[in-house]
Amino acid sequence: MGVLTVFVALSLLGATRSEYTFVRRVSLAPRSLEPAVLPAAEFAVPFTAKTPRRKSKKTALAALRGKSRALGGSSTVAVDGSDFDDEYLTNATIGGQHFSLIVDTGSSDTWVAQRGFNCFDLDENPVPEATCAFGTPGFNTAASKTFQPFPNVSFNITYGDGEFLSGPVGFDTVTIGGLSVARQEIGVPTLTAWEGDGINTGLIGLAFPDLTSVYNTTDPTKASAENQIPYNPLFLSAVSQKKVAHPFFSVALDRGTFDQQENDPFDPNLGFLAFGGIAPVPVVNTAVTVPIEGYSATGTPSNGPGSDFFFYTVEVEAYTFPGASVRPVGSPILDTGTTLNFMSTEVTTAYNAKFDPPAVLDEDAGLWVVECNATVPEFGVKIGGKTFTIDARDQILPAGTDDNGNIICISGTQDGGPDVADNIFILGDVFLHNVVATFNPVAAEITLTQRAKY
Incomplete structure (x- = not known):
């Protein structure tokens, strides 16, 4: 996702909130910490469904935009890769009803389309319900014994590719693997513009409360910063209900093979989402725990305490590749909902010139288009004094075919705009395929662990 301002990034990854002005500011926590001790989570749930490619993801990729991401009592669920690994899905139960939901660390709301929803195209024209291509007819609030409505408020979110959802809000029991959260606040939209995949019926957001999209109005056109009602996203609700012994969740996203990405729109068991511990995949000793960077809503930069947290933003000390070690100004966010890495123009231009052929x-x-069989230059991301390497297989991605049926490939490192402090850059799935990212939103820390080759 390449953007010029933090506001645009919010439009891509969450609700459009034109009233906000965000300026990055750094926590007083040390810039690197000893790696946290992260025992394995306990439970794993595989999935076997199949999904076609999401049209909106294909369009978003062509437009250089992703959609808009440690102890006992923990839970782990397997994550499927759909849309040629552009999105990762997990099974969830809400009010006793079963859904496949997108896992997104770049947004905060959990929502599921409500049965009887009205479907629209991206120009806000009514279209048949099937056009939204949800995986089920939707969530039947009347059939849930545990659903409770939240009156006089509304859920309202718009994504960067034009998709939008709005409608009522409620509370219900959400279960993923062995983790069950009671009275979780969720959006149950009745107005949906969604270019679906025929499998997912919603999304699980895992970022911070201030990025949630519930408003103190029943009129979605009146949703604003002034009437936003932040709430605890799913994992923070689990923490507050003491459903996990320690406030960690962890993602390990597997890459698919090149042939799978090009020819098979769905890969089962493509990684894990873990609660209460580190995801159960082989790792090496390279690991570091670093603070999450916060933002100020006042427009005044500050290095003091009290940062407002929205995304999982981390400071990168350097990007390294043959002949270069570049220390960036802007900081990236870790986002499972974005396929590519979006770096500064300077880094992207220099790195893509190193492919052979360039x-x-x-x-x-x-x-940036590249030969599908090009030689890939090494690429490292230095965070907290540790360098995490990206496998060459993640740096060339199939992106469709030309008029003659030949496969077109693109670089996994794309342009996210000029390297300025208030820009948001993305370490997406291209990076996350190579690490286990373990998040502690309570302490505002992230532990990154290099994965073993696979």
Whole structure:
């Protein structure tokens, strides 16, 4: 996701809130910490469904935009890769009803389309319900014995590719694997513009409360910063209900093979989402725990305490590749909901020139295109004094075919705009395929652990 301002990033990853002005500010916590001790989580749940490619993801990729991401009593669920690994799904039960939901660390709301929803296209024209391509007819609030409505408020969110959802809000029991959260606040939209995959019926957001999208109005056109009602996202509700002994959740996203990404829209058991501990995949000794960077809503930069947290933003000390070690100004967010890495223009241009043959910028598409069999230069991300390497297989992605049926490939490292402090850059799935990312939203820390080769 390449953006020029933090506001645009919020539009892509959460609700559009034009009233906000965010300026990055750094926590007083030390810039690198000893790695946290992260025992394995206990439970794992595999999945076997199959899904076609999401049209909106295909469009978003072409436009250089992703959608808009340690002890006992823990739970782990397997994560499927759909849309040629562009999105990762997990099974969840809400009010006793079963759904497949997108896992997104770049947003905060858990929502599921309500049965009887009205479907729209991206121009806000009514279209048949099937056009939204949800995986089920939707959540039947009347059939849930545990659903309770939240009156006089509304859920309202717009994503960067034009998809939007709005409607009522309620509370219900949400269960993922062995983790069950009672009275979780969820959106149950009745107005939906969604270009679905035929499998997912909603999304699980795992970021911070201030990025949630519930408002003290029943009129979605009046949703604003002034009437926003922040609430605890799913995992923080689990923590407050003492459903996990320690406030960690962890993601390990597996890459698919090149052939799978090009030819098979669904890969079962493509990684894990773990609660209360580190995801159960082989790792090496390279690990570090670093603080999450906060933002100020006042427009005044500050290095003092009291940062407002929205995304999982981390400071990168350097991007390293042959002949270069670049210390960036802007900081990236870790986002499972974005396929590619979006770096600064300076880093992207220099790195893509190192492919053999060099990647070429397609001016019309705004994409760095590369030969599918090109030699990939090494790439490292230095965080907290540790360098995490990206496998070459993640740096060349199939992105469709040309008019002659030939596969077009793009670089996994794309342009996110100029390297300025108030820009938001993305370490997406290209990076996350190579690490286990373990999040502690209570302490505002992230532990990154290099995965073993797989």
